[in-house]
Amino acid sequence: MLSQTLIEWTTRVWNVVTGCSKLSKGCKNCYAERMARRLKGMRVEKYENGFEVTLHPELLNYPKTLKTPSLIFVNSMSDLFHALVPLEFIDLTFKVMAECPQHIFQILTKRSERLAQISAELSWPTNVWIGVSVEDSENVCRLDDLRKVPTANRFVSFEPLLGPIENANLSGIAWVIVGGESGPKSRTIEADWVRTLRDQCQREQIPFFFKQWGGRLKKKAGRILDGREWLEFPSDMTEVREAR
Numbered sequence: 001m002l003s004q005t006l007i008e009w010t011t012r013v014w015n016v017v018t019g020c021s022k023l024s025k026g027c028k029n030c031y032a033e034r035m036a037r038r039l040k041g042m043r044v045e046k047y048e049n050g051f052e053v054t055l056h057p058e059l060l061n062y063p064k065t066l067k068t069p070s071l072i073f074v075n076s077m078s079d080l081f082h083a084l085v086p087l088e089f090i091d092l093t094f095k096v097m098a099e100c101p102q103h104i105f106q107i108l109t110k111r112s113e114r115l116a117q118i119s120a121e122l123s124w125p126t127n128v129w130i131g132v133s134v135e136d137s138e139n140v141c142r143l144d145d146l147r148k149v150p151t152a153n154r155f156v157s158f159e160p161l162l163g164p165i166e167n168a169n170l171s172g173i174a175w176v177i178v179g180g181e182s183g184p185k186s187r188t189i190e191a192d193w194v195r196t197l198r199d200q201c202q203r204e205q206i207p208f209f210f211k212q213w214g215g216r217l218k219k220k221a222g223r224i225l226d227g228r229e230w231l232e233f234p235s236d237m238t239e240v241r242e243a244r
Contacts, residue, residue, distance in 0.1 A: 002062050002072065008211050008223075009177055009233075010073040010106055011244070016060055016093055017078040017085055018046060019053040023110050026135030026160055029185050032077045053084040060092060063100040069240045074107045081111040087118055098125040104240050108133055108157055112145035124151040129175070129234075131155035136163040147172045153234075159211060160186075164193045170200065175207050175234050180214030180221075189214060194225055207232035 002012045018036060022028070032051070039047035046056065063072060074080060074097075080090060097105045108131045109115050115130070124130075130149055132142040134156055146154050154173050158165065160181030170176070178197050180189030194210060201208040210230040213221040223229055233241065 002066055002070070005073065005076065007073060007076065008231075009209050010071045011241070012066075012070050013073045013076040014059070014063060014105075015046075015075055015077045016056050017053065017075050017080060017082070017089075018056065019049060019051045020078050020082060021053070024135065024139055025162055026110070026133060026139075029160075029181060029183060029187075031183055034183070036077060053078065053082055055085065055089055057089070057092070060096050063096055063103055063105075067102065069102045069243045070104075071237055071240055072103050072105050074105050079109050079111055080107055081109040081114045081118075083111070083114065087121065090118070091122060094122050094125075094128070097128050098123060101125070101127050103127060104129060104237055106155075107131065110139075110142070112142035116145040116148040119149040124149065124153075126153065127236075129153040129155055129237075131157055131175075131177075133157045133159065134165070134168075135160055137165050140165060140168055143169055143173065155234075158197060160214065161189050161193055161197075162187055164190070164196060166196060168197070168200065170204055170206060173206060175209070175237075176201050177209045177211055179211035180218075182212060182214040182216070182218040184216065186214055186216060191225070198225065198230060207234055209233065 005013045036047050036051040040050045104127050106129045110133050112132045132146045155175035157177040159179035181187050212218050212223045215221045
């Protein structure tokens with residue numbers, strides 16, 4: 001279904017795939033893995049396989065039932081470009097998104113190599129935003145893969161930000177999200193790491209969204225940076241949010 005969500009930069013989640021596998025340092029304390037195990041323990045049918053990659057074709061058409069324009073995060077509980085997700089299923093997902101122009105769909109992946117490899121085989125409607133997660137300087141190469149996607153709607157989520165990233169190449173990037181890790185055993189984020197990315201976005205006129213400081217008590221830690229919140233969106237997302 002299209003569940004409402006507390007994720008700050010979207011309004012709903014659409015999990016046509018659940019389950020994933022760890023790929024890099026940012027995956028160490030995966031919230032989706034913790035949640036999937038909890039839901040399996042609660043005997044929620046959709047999570048009977050726990051965190052194993054599982055397709056849910058019965059959920060593909062749900063966006064068509066929602067008429068109110070919404071920001072929809074695709075697969076908050078998985079990665080659409082995981083190797084175990086067939087190209088045919090990815091293509092079906094994209095076709096549904098193209099048939100729902102009232103919504104804006106937001107996709108994040110760490111599998112940037114596969115994204116780059118198959119992007120030419122997919123259609124890229126203007127209501128689809130594609131992004132990569134980059135947690136540290138070792139993985140900024142994902143931005144190079146992202147630039148190979150034939151769309152102008154590219155974004156990056158530096159979350160969980162685990163170290164300084166100086167002079168990231170943000171050419172072709174239209175939106176930046178930054179956030180610290182939250183939950184048990186969360187790793188610390190430094191304010192100067194956030195400021196560096198914010199300042200670069202300001203110089204390059206890229207909307208900047210600071211999601212959270214994170215930690216075990218993320219609500220208490222908040223998201224104030226230098227005396228204010230930074231909650232900038234691309235213009236088309238702002239229009240959808242205001243239309244709700």
